[in-house]
Amino acid sequence: MMKYQSFIGLEVHIHLLTKSKAFCSCRAAFGDEPNSNVCPVCMGYPGVLPALNGEAMRMGAVVARALNCTLSPKTWFERKQYFYPDMPKNYQISQFASPLGVDGWVDIPAGGGGPASSAAGTATKRIRIKECHLEEDAGKMIHAGNVSLVDYNRAGTSLLEIVTEPDFETGAEAECYVQQLRRTVRYLGVCDGNMEEGSLRCDANVSVNLRGQGLGSKVEIKNLNSSRFVRLGLDYEIERQVALVEKGGMVRQETRLWNENRDQTETMRVKESSNDYRFFPEPDLPPFSADAGFISSVEAGLVELPFDRERRVGSEFGLSREQVTIVCEERAFADYFEAAVAEAERLGMDKKVAAERVAIWMTGELKRVMNRDGLGAADVGALKVTGARLAAIVALVASGRISGKIARQLFDAALVEEAEPADIVAARGWELVVDPARIAAAVEEAIAAEPSAFSGAAAATAGGDVGKARTLSAFLVGKAIGASGGKAEPGLVKAAVEARVTAAATAL
Template structure:
């Protein structure tokens, strides 16, 4: 992609500049009640082997029957990635032996995936936007879980996850830095959460990434890549890319060669390690699964799903910018989570000025939520109450400083708090009455003749006077009026 070449992001080695090239395979757990080919539950955290049907345990004679909702979820995700939807796709067997894979093969899609090429638009920073190509999305089964630390000699196998539907989303090697890779995964996660097709919960393993990293001299052909398997947090994805690129650069600069291999990222040590897999590990001998017919549907099936899609983050961001006059960055922050965007719009519906509401949320409320470990949904202040606070600030009923005191009170009072009533009861209204402010100003000036003299020589002393007046008025004086009055009375 020419755009990639234009945005040069080189890192310095000992012998000059290097470019990192990254492609990713994201494994996203499909949100569904039951598994891809069986009626067992997908519920997280159940007792070992309690969500396992005889299909998932690969008992002889068991046959897979595909879950219609998983198919719909894959199509919805494909639509969200503006991708080609394939009306006919085929399930294949990917053959390998591992104790948590009872069938001895994973049912996946190899040659004919359900979704073809698409594209994701990614905001890397407030000013930089990139387009990342999606090569394909296919449906496949998850494996079970092996636990190696419950005994010195045995591995323990739990098949609850075995057969749960995954979407594997394969990107083109369009990413050029750890930052871009993180932003890409974040964006995919946001899109899937909007669509309701994957909850994106990385702690529960709902979203995992295999990261392909190679380095090259600017302008040269692609280098040999290494695949870092199963990275399970966005932060680790960034770290893994950085240490792997450094490792490869050091090898090449020392005159060595990169071996194409699979590696693991160890966050504790901050390094990647070779997995030293057996030499035939990659001989999967794919062939069409004889237990399953091709998956076919018509355009009407796709159209019905398209008609029911929610507004997606890119469209919502564009609307926030055009309808509410928000800056690109602010709109981007608000649409990251659908719940946050809804909260913001509720504040606006309740009467808050959109820019004021956006500023208040981004600069004040989100910080408080983060600090308290809350989400927008679990946070103690309702959209209506935050709207009320913003409305009072916009109307100059309260000052920005008092707004911060007010949110403390509302925070403690809970979701039913009425900020309008609290301001009235506690007399927190801003004093705009010039007479009252003037009295306070006069009192301060009269009480501090020495400071008045100093201020005439040194106008920055004005700040001290403003502080005193605000103190005297309990922070309720309109700061602008205070400033103007002081300036004229002090003659500065």
């Protein structure tokens, strides 16, 4: 493969999470009754005019800035003209000459690989972002028997198209970029990133050529509706093109579709001549100039991005790579983690210890419960066990006030009760008994109940049978804890039992 070089550029369309559509006040929502979220404007009725949704501009600009693009001080829209039944005006309002943002970049782990490898210390590759531009989506056409139906609910919803330069070489790199972009827009709260539902759509351009010869003949691939298909489709296509060239053939410039059932790309249409979209400035919308208020609203929308956060969380809290990956999967989850650690510190715990304990809870018990209840990591805010409450549980264990076993009961209780963990512990009497007199009483009760075990333990100790002595002592510890109603602090009970056994052994 080193004989050849491959060039991949990606065009990713994301649906912005604006409440209303890009140019009218209709609800932008998916899954509703067909043609229920429509009005004369998004249906292209005679006489209507588009009115730009400022929130779409803001969200688009937030993404552009997060991808290190330069925001255009003045942008406008063009009409992109072509006839298609799902496009009400038969032109799309889009941006051509003045994209919202240009000349950005993102770093991905070199060679692709999963997001786990994006933690500190990994080599990175810079992908240039050509532009981000705002446009409106079309409706959906459904062919059913001998009729064609159109649902215009999606028509006019806000789309941001993010175009990269042809900087990827492998399917793995492209897959990694798409996953990272998906997490980025979710972190920014501007797109749900759902590829199956089409909220994030990816088209790819790919060409191969002899190394050093520049771009080859470009093929466009559509229908890459999961990040895995991005990798599989591109790797398949690179292999296909290389094989063609190896045989002395030419790659035909065309659009191909990824067939997920056959794991291959297939010709969709051959481009004999490029479409003439006859772009011209949209006369119904005045140019948009970014004023200071707009810029500050964009800056306010920027958050620490997944890649940076993983690096920081890894080094600041000393988590393992696997823990970092899970904790930073969603912004809300990472926020939860940091809030919990901060609260545990406030309760007197060491930061690193607190981080370790909180991470264990989050990657274990918390994840398990959320999976069970069908909650994603982003939904962590919906739990009654807030970060602060998880910190309280962790601190209760650390201070020896409850046992690990009680902690799990406490967690389960905190999941359903709107109450502070300390209050739950108090109300249920779950706090461990540490009073030496009560511990001693429990131990005496156990010894009285199991005299043969006690004498056996003393004899084993005196006789140097460490194994037997330990087994019998542990039995007595269990009995003593049982005698305390399960509340005696195990460490103290163990010490008390051992002291009594040693004393008895000495007396033998």
